[in-house]
Amino acid sequence: MAGAGAACTRDQIVAIIKGLGELKGAVCEEVDVARAALYLASDDAKYVTGHNLVVDGGFTAFKTLQFPTTHTS
Secondary structure (H helix, E strand, O other): OOOOOOOOOHHHHHHHHHOOOOOOOOOOOHHHHHHHHHHHHOHHHOOOOOOOOOOOOOHHHOOOOOOOOOOOO
16 A cells, blocks of 8 residues: 555645544644643543543544545556
8 A cells, every 4th residue: 555645646635634533613722732631630530541642633533544546547
């Protein structure tokens, strides 16, 4: 799958990636990451150990990348 995106333009790749896991109406801000850190440092997280708290708006929860197909003759 090394060349799967070879036929894509830069704009197509940006559009594909931007559409992945993007929450409609929500933008990740510094305060979102700060609140996650505060939670982990608080007593509310006293039983949370060894957890990777991902603060990415669902970006890493996407399915698979769907690149445009290439046509060869």
